[in-house]
Amino acid sequence: MSILEYNGAAMIAMAGDECIAIAADRRLGVQYQTVSCEFQKLFQINDKTFVGLAGLATDVQTVAQTLKFRNDLYELREDRKMTPKVFSSQLSALLYEKRFGPFFVEPIVAGLDASNKPYLSGMDLIGAPCFPDDYVVSGTCTANLHGMCETLYRPGLGPDELFETISQALLAGVDRDALSGWGAIVHVITKDGVTTRELKGRMD
Amino acid sequence: SDTTSNPRVQEQMARRYDSSTTTFSPEGRLHQVEYAIEAINNAGTCVGILSKSGIVLASERRVTSGLLAPAKTSDKTYKLANHAACCVAGLTADANILIDQSRLRSGRYQHQYCEPIPIEQLVEHVCNYKQSYTQYGGLRPFGVSFLFAGYDDVHGYQLYQSDPSGNYSGWKATVIGANNSAGKSLLKNEYDPDGDGTMPDMATALKLAVKVLNKTMDSATTSTSAEKMELFTMTRDAGGECVHKILTKSEVQRFVDEVAAEAEASGSGGAGESTQ
Numbered sequence: 001m002s003i004l005e006y007n008g009a010a011m012i013a014m015a016g017d018e019c020i021a022i023a024a025d026r027r028l029g030v031q032y033q034t035v036s037c038e039f040q041k042l043f044q045i046n047d048k049t050f051v052g053l054a055g056l057a058t059d060v061q062t063v064a065q066t067l068k069f070r071n072d073l074y075e076l077r078e079d080r081k082m083t084p085k086v087f088s089s090q091l092s093a094l095l096y097e098k099r100f101g102p103f104f105v106e107p108i109v110a111g112l113d114a115s116n117k118p119y120l121s122g123m124d125l126i127g128a129p130c131f132p133d134d135y136v137v138s139g140t141c142t143a144n145l146h147g148m149c150e151t152l153y154r155p156g157l158g159p160d161e162l163f164e165t166i167s168q169a170l171l172a173g174v175d176r177d178a179l180s181g182w183g184a185i186v187h188v189i190t191k192d193g194v195t196t197r198e199l200k201g202r203m204d
Numbered sequence: 205s206d207t208t209s210n211p212r213v214q215e216q217m218a219r220r221y222d223s224s225t226t227t228f229s230p231e232g233r234l235h236q237v238e239y240a241i242e243a244i245n246n247a248g249t250c251v252g253i254l255s256k257s258g259i260v261l262a263s264e265r266r267v268t269s270g271l272l273a274p275a276k277t278s279d280k281t282y283k284l285a286n287h288a289a290c291c292v293a294g295l296t297a298d299a300n301i302l303i304d305q306s307r308l309r310s311g312r313y314q315h316q317y318c319e320p321i322p323i324e325q326l327v328e329h330v331c332n333y334k335q336s337y338t339q340y341g342g343l344r345p346f347g348v349s350f351l352f353a354g355y356d357d358v359h360g361y362q363l364y365q366s367d368p369s370g371n372y373s374g375w376k377a378t379v380i381g382a383n384n385s386a387g388k389s390l391l392k393n394e395y396d397p398d399g400d401g402t403m404p405d406m407a408t409a410l411k412l413a414v415k416v417l418n419k420t421m422d423s424a425t426t427s428t429s430a431e432k433m434e435l436f437t438m439t440r441d442a443g444g445e446c447v448h449k450i451l452t453k454s455e456v457q458r459f460v461d462e463v464a465a466e467a468e469a470s471g472s473g474g475a476g477e478s479t480q
Contacts, residue, residue: 069315076284076307079277
């Protein structure tokens, strides 16, 4: 059993036309036993930046709190909001600081930069980042999610189409994974704001 | 004859005990700390006033040279957390250290308890830090006084004053910096004129702050330029989140004009002001 598979998770972030979507399941389990269907794995950092944390639940929460601390300090000291790129760099540095005793989380970062251009990044538990321009995935069923995203994704989708695409990819991806699913939540971010929707999926 | 009552002799004796913070004088005083407090009486004035629906922090902007680049936000008022702010009188360099300390403390508290730090705890932390520079050797005290303004669910809106000794106290209204005694006497008469414990509303508090600054900045004229005043308010929005606002020049001007108009209407410029 891998420690990264102890609690279960599935998440995707996708880039569209001046918009991004980030989606995650809501299951919290203790190996095979499901404990909650309302566990939060997506966290809003500011108007235009979201982070998704997949992995060991205690580290998901601790890293989220630490990121909030660091973001608040940045905003107080620099009197400006963090861009997704800077946030991602900071998260990568945070994870590498614990190189020999890491946080068991594999995050994805999604946001819009100053000119509302989409930004995506994903990294491993010690902070090695990648910066694709289509989609990123993380969790216990990444093979499924990659397969769905490669098939369904098209560049330049608007907010509504992007929502449909990411939702179908996530729902289909989690159905063949026992450790993820049990509810899903999607945030779509455009320059005008954030729209949040809960998905109705199989609760098994 | 008794030489210690002679001020000249006292002064000379003080000199033996004033070079180190960690030494009491024979009269039981810490001269270094007192000298630090004196330094602040030369700094730009800050006024703090508690109102029914928030807190006003008003500061004198001292521009030492026309060539100075304008401050990007403020060099008097600083945000410490979502629910706390402060204004500074004294050495800005010293203040920057303490402001960063308080921001870190506030962040660490939030990280640990997932709750905003109660204001008194934040103030006490900064003050304990200041105090340690008056007791452990080799370091001089911070030459800064603060007015802390904040809101928490425990005690609502609060205003605190702290000085280089690390002492702090809670106030309904107070003044620090240059001419603070003149400002405080004005507040004593005008903050709660009926003495019935009612707090002013925000507009009244802002006007009172302007009046105090008029008095402390240059008591020979009835009003001073709005450019030299910085007015900051902390209130809460409908969702309960604190709102920090530094008033725009035109908003400040409005209050300066209202105060001037009221002064004219009442015939005199207020207690203690001479007119040409």
